[in-house]
Amino acid sequence: MLEKEKLRKADVYSGIIIFLFGAWIVWQASKMPMKDSWGGVQNVWFVSPALFPLFVGGMIMLLGLLLVRTALKTIGLKAFGNTLQWLFSKELFQFLNSMSNLRFYAIATLFLALVYLYIPRIDFFLSAILFLNVFILMFYFDEAELLKKLFFFYLAGTVFFIIYFAARIDGWLSQAFPFAKDILALVFLLAYCVYAWRLIRHSPPLRRKYRTGLIVAFVAPLLVGSIFKYFLLVPMPAEGLVVALLDAIWYFEF
Amino acid sequence: MMILERIGTYFQMVFHLAADPLNILILLSSVMLGIMFGAMPGLTSTLGVALLTALTYGMDTPTAMLCLLAIYVGGTYGGSYASILINIPGTAASAATALDGYPLACKGEGGRAIGLTTTASAIGTIISMLFLVSISPLISFFALQFTSFEFFLLAFFGILISGTLTSPDLVIKGWIAGFLGLFMACVGRDLLQFYPRFTFGIPELDSGIEVVPVLIGAFGIPQIIQVLKDRFQIGETQKFQRILPEFGTIVRNIPRIIRSALIGVGIGSVPGIGEDIAAWVSYGTAKNTSKHPERFGKGEITAVLSTEVANNACVGGAMIPLLNLGIPGSPPAAMLLGALMLHGVTPGPMITFEHPTFIMEVAAILLLASLSMWVVGMLLAKQVVKVLRIPVQLFMPIIGILCIIGSYALGINIWNLYLMLPVGIISYFLVEMGYPIAPLVIGVILGPMADENLRRALMVSQGSFLPVFTRPVSLVLFLVIVWTVVSQFPAYRQFKNKLMDKVFRRKSCEADFDSDAPEEG
Numbered sequence: 041m042l043e044k045e046k047l048r049k050a051d052v053y054s055g056i057i058i059f060l061f062g063a064w065i066v067w068q069a070s071k072m073p074m075k076d077s078w079g080g081v082q083n084v085w086f087v088s089p090a091l092f093p094l095f096v097g098g099m100i101m102l103l104g105l106l107l108v109r110t111a112l113k114t115i116g117l118k119a120f121g122n123t124l125q126w127l128f129s130k131e132l133f134q135f136l137n138s139m140s141n142l143r144f145y146a147i148a149t150l151f152l153a154l155v156y157l158y159i160p161r162i163d164f165f166l167s168a169i170l171f172l173n174v175f176i177l178m179f180y181f182d183e184a185e186l187l188k189k190l191f192f193f194y195l196a197g198t199v200f201f202i203i204y205f206a207a208r209i210d211g212w213l214s215q216a217f218p219f220a221k222d223i224l225a226l227v228f229l230l231a232y233c234v235y236a237w238r239l240i241r242h243s244p245p246l247r248r249k250y251r252t253g254l255i256v257a258f259v260a261p262l263l264v265g266s267i268f269k270y271f272l273l274v275p276m277p278a279e280g281l282v283v284a285l286l287d288a289i290w291y292f293e294f
Numbered sequence: 295m296m297i298l299e300r301i302g303t304y305f306q307m308v309f310h311l312a313a314d315p316l317n318i319l320i321l322l323s324s325v326m327l328g329i330m331f332g333a334m335p336g337l338t339s340t341l342g343v344a345l346l347t348a349l350t351y352g353m354d355t356p357t358a359m360l361c362l363l364a365i366y367v368g369g370t371y372g373g374s375y376a377s378i379l380i381n382i383p384g385t386a387a388s389a390a391t392a393l394d395g396y397p398l399a400c401k402g403e404g405g406r407a408i409g410l411t412t413t414a415s416a417i418g419t420i421i422s423m424l425f426l427v428s429i430s431p432l433i434s435f436f437a438l439q440f441t442s443f444e445f446f447l448l449a450f451f452g453i454l455i456s457g458t459l460t461s462p463d464l465v466i467k468g469w470i471a472g473f474l475g476l477f478m479a480c481v482g483r484d485l486l487q488f489y490p491r492f493t494f495g496i497p498e499l500d501s502g503i504e505v506v507p508v509l510i511g512a513f514g515i516p517q518i519i520q521v522l523k524d525r526f527q528i529g530e531t532q533k534f535q536r537i538l539p540e541f542g543t544i545v546r547n548i549p550r551i552i553r554s555a556l557i558g559v560g561i562g563s564v565p566g567i568g569e570d571i572a573a574w575v576s577y578g579t580a581k582n583t584s585k586h587p588e589r590f591g592k593g594e595i596t597a598v599l600s601t602e603v604a605n606n607a608c609v610g611g612a613m614i615p616l617l618n619l620g621i622p623g624s625p626p627a628a629m630l631l632g633a634l635m636l637h638g639v640t641p642g643p644m645i646t647f648e649h650p651t652f653i654m655e656v657a658a659i660l661l662l663a664s665l666s667m668w669v670v671g672m673l674l675a676k677q678v679v680k681v682l683r684i685p686v687q688l689f690m691p692i693i694g695i696l697c698i699i700g701s702y703a704l705g706i707n708i709w710n711l712y713l714m715l716p717v718g719i720i721s722y723f724l725v726e727m728g729y730p731i732a733p734l735v736i737g738v739i740l741g742p743m744a745d746e747n748l749r750r751a752l753m754v755s756q757g758s759f760l761p762v763f764t765r766p767v768s769l770v771l772f773l774v775i776v777w778t779v780v781s782q783f784p785a786y787r788q789f790k791n792k793l794m795d796k797v798f799r800r801k802s803c804e805a806d807f808d809s810d811a812p813e814e815g
Contacts, residue, residue: 050331050727058470065477068492086752096476103470110464143523149720151515155698155715159544160708168695175691179522182687199715252688260692264699272352274703277711 049123051111059104065097069284140185146191150175153198161205162225163280168261170229176253177236179248186239197228222281297558303651304427306718307658317360319665323629324361326664327673328368332388333376334689339369339387341517341693343629344510347636355637360659362633363609366626367663370569370606371415371671375679378407378598386570387608390577390601399592404476406457407793410595411602412671413544418603419664422610423560426617431779433618434653437643442751443761447771449744452565454622454778456733459564463728475737476744485746498709505632505702507710508717508738513625514697514719516725518690537675543595550580550596551603558604562611566804568624569605574725576604596614610660617641617653621740625732628739637706764806 072090073083085091112120126132135141150171158167178190204210204224213220233254240246268274269283270290276283311317324346331342344367350358373388378395391411440448455478457468478598481492482502493499544551554576561572578598580591591595612623620642622628634641645652670678701714721731755761762768780786 047728051464054727072489072491083487084757087486087749087759089484089487089491091749091752093477093480095489095748096473097479100470100473100477103466103473107464107470110466140523143525147519147522151694151715151718153765155711159702159711169698170697172691176688180685180687182525209488209803210710218553256688256692261695264692264695267349268699268703272349272703274706277702277708 045115048111048114049119051107052115052120052123055104055107055111057104058107059101061096062100062102062104064094065100069093069097076274103172142184142188142191143179145174146178146187149191149195149198153201157198157201157205158225159277161210161221161278163219163222163278163282164276165261165265165282165286166225166280167278168265169258170225171234172257172260174230174232176234176257177250180249180253181240183246189239190232190236193232197232201228203224212230219281219284226281298689300427301656304654304658307651307654308661311314311356311360311662312657317357318660320360321364321662321666322670324364324671325368325663326678328370329372329375329667329670331365331676332369332372332374333678333681334684334686335612337689337693338513338517338626339366339414340509340513340626340629342369343626343633344513345508345693345696345700346627347506347633348703350633351636351704355634356655356659358633358637359418360662363656364660364663364666365554366630367419367606367609367667370609371412371602371667372678373605374411374415374598374602374611375408375675376682378404378411379679387573387605388601389570390573391598391605393577393591393596394594396810397591398595398598401593402576402595406540407595407766408675409672410540410543411598412668412675413540414535414599414602415606415671415723416664416668417544417551418555418558418606419609419660419667421552421603422559422607422613423657423660423664424610425559426610426613426653427658429614430618430653431646434643434646435600437619440459440767441761441765442641442747442754443765443768445774446744446751447620447738447762447768448619449747451771451775451778452615453733453737453738453744454775456565456732456736460568460730460732460757460784461728462730467727467729468733469794471731472733472737475734475739476741478508478734478738479741480745481616485742486749498707502742503713503738504705504707504710505738506629506704507714509629509632509735509798510697510701511714511716511718512731512735513629515715516722516731518694518697519719519722520725521686521690531649537672541601545595547599549598553579553583554600554603555607558607559611559614561604562608562623563614565615565623566622568612569608569730572606572608572611573601576600582602605666610657613656613660617645617656618643622736622744623701625735625738628735631739637661743770 053145069090072088072093074085074088074090075083077083154167154171174190174194178187178194181187181190201224204221210221216221236250240250265276266286269276269286302627313548327346328339328342331337332339343362346362346365350361353361370387374391374395376393376568377388378399381392395407395411398404453472455467457470457472458465459468461468479502481499483490483493490500557576557579558569561575562569562643575599577590577600580597581587582595584590584596586594612627615621615623616627616631618641620631620640621802622631631641639645639649639652697714697718698711701710702708704710721734724734725731751761752758762772
């Protein structure tokens with residue numbers, strides 16, 4: 041949580057956002073049938089589907105306003121003016137560039153890419169191994185410079201995959217080669233491992249961490265994924281190269 | 295006669311569950327897993343229950359409950375390991391334990407402290423289980439008299455009180471979080487007219503927002519981001535020798551144990567407030583009533599006992615409103631509610647009719663879980679403590695994968711993932727800005743109950759709110775809600791202080807007058 045004074049300054053903005061959000065709920069709810077007929081039934085206001093959202097939206101608006109009032113009362117209008125100035129100053133850029141925020145961007149990018157890009161398209165086991173490998177090596181080395189380099193390497197690979205899927209290259213490549221996207225993901229994973237190794241190869245403690253990280257990143261998804269796939273019989277979101285291989289082993293499909 | 299019959303049924307269930315070696319194996323392994331979740335700083339029993347819910351999907355209801363309750367009990371107790379040995383509370387519930395547990399470990403009495411917390415936690419859970427069994431029929435009978443107005447007010451009260459008591463900053467933020475949860479519950483087709491609300495033509499939203507992915511996202515993702523963003527490091531673990539249960543100390547402290555258990559059960563049964571508040575209140579009470587308050591914070595054994603009994607007694611306490619009213623008493627109980635719904639059990643006043651033996655079953659599981667926790671704690675503590683050496687950078691990403699596969703596996707729906715992640719990231723920002731997460735989650739859970747009952751009540755009364763004031767229970771709930779809101783405003787506090795001043799001044803004036811008055815005769 042932020043410090044008290046910073047918190048009050050942030051409260052002004054969060055209060056405004058919450059007020060606007062409440063107003064949006066009320067606006068959306070006002071489009072719902074209040075007294076008109078729906079599904080052949082004539083409505084009355086107290087049975088209307090809008091009743092509860094109107095109440096909730098109204099309360100959110102009211103509480104948002106109260107929050108803004110409380111925060112402004114505590115910090116004063118002058119301090120609020122200073123935060124407005126800060127929003128358009130160089131300090132904001134420095135703040136956004138801070139190491140702690142870079143860590144946040146890295147974690148958020150990893151999760152967003154995994155959920156919206158890799159899991160729906162690439163073999164679950166490969167996606168999970170890639171995610172864990174990148175995540176663990178980025179943070180386990182515990183060095184700002186390494187984190188930055190590894191994050192940008194991963195970002196470049198992810199941008200490549202976004203273009204690859206957005207330009208529909210996958211469509212015709214998959215027709216020519218089976219498991220094309222999985223093979224590409226595997227190549228990306230190996231490239232990441234090699235790049236990380238090149239960065240840390242001169243430091244014995246980091247080499248030890250690299251080995252541990254790699255083992256965990258490969259073993260954990262295979263273990264967890266196999267439990268869900270073969271014991272709980274949960275089909276994976278995308279099944280490709282690794283699932284085909286595991287199926288062959290599990291069902292003796294040789 | 296009926297009581298004897300109930301006791302007989304209860305012990306029959308205990309023996310029935312204990313007779314199956316598979317159940318014992320599940321109990322022991324779940325308790326162990328729970329202890330690990332509780333012990334690792336950054337992981338909580340709520341997250342443990344959330345992640346394991348996906349694994350229990352294919353199990354039958356009693357086995358799933360066995361698994362989840364054992365994790366809950368183990369997780370609540372496990373937090374004390376990190377508190378005592380590294381001075382970092384494994385869970386918020388054991389933060390108060392660290393105050394005196396760590397000084398004890400520094401004095402070389404870590405084994406003694408762990409032994410006592412193990413026994414105290416087991417006793418706390420058992421006492422709370424007794425309350426669950428004895429109070430539940432009464433609450434259930436009382437709740438059957440409730441009509442839609444009472445249920446709406448009860449749900450509303452649950453959200454408000456949870457927002458009031460769990461907010462780390464301004465109370466308004468707790469309420470905002472609760473209402474945001476209520477909004478999330480509005481998404482989907484409404485239950486009375488099937489009208490699509492806030493679905494934007496997305497068919498996946500028609501059935502509403504799934505509770506379990508929201509819970510996993512709201513509790514799991516902010517935890518992962520916080521721990522890794524702030525470069526959380528686990529300190530060096532204090533060494534300890536033998537672990538002794540010290541029954542003599544326990545017997546000497548029976549009144550304190552009973553008091554702490556009552557605090558735990560009481561706080562646990564208030565909607566949305568968890569084990570952490572129970573532990574702090576119990577710590578404060580123990581200090582205030584102690585003959586040696588100056589020893590607190592320096593390694594006082596009664597302090598450790600009070601906090602651990604209270605936080606584990608909270609488990610059974612949280613089950614009372616959960617099972618009888620369908621209102622979760624704590625964040626892990628909210629998670630359990632999601633799991634119960636997945637298994638086709640809808641907690642509430644009708645549970646005694648739909649599943650007559652369910653509450654007894656839960657109580658039997660709680661007893662067995664507390665005994666398993668004691669056994670695991672006494673025998674395997676030294677091995678469990680080894681998990682504290684695992685760096686957070688290694689296990690947090692794995693928790694991330696578990697959050698993802700757990701959300702997906704419930705319903706085998708990738709949409710759950712698309713929902714879980716934004717909820718998690720928004721929750722992270724909310725936590726950073728001092729908004730509590732528990733009211734949000736409780737809002738999502740209680741939203742449909744509040745919505746449906748409000749409209750149903752108004753339908754019966756033809757749009758009139760008068761029954762709120764004419765029905766005694768409604769009126770009491772309404773007044774409590776008004777007082778909860780009004781008491782948070784400075785104007786009310788000023789008015790109260792003025793009133794108190796006037797009353798006390800008049801009393802002291804009268805006392806002065808009486809003492810100055812010449813004696814008669």
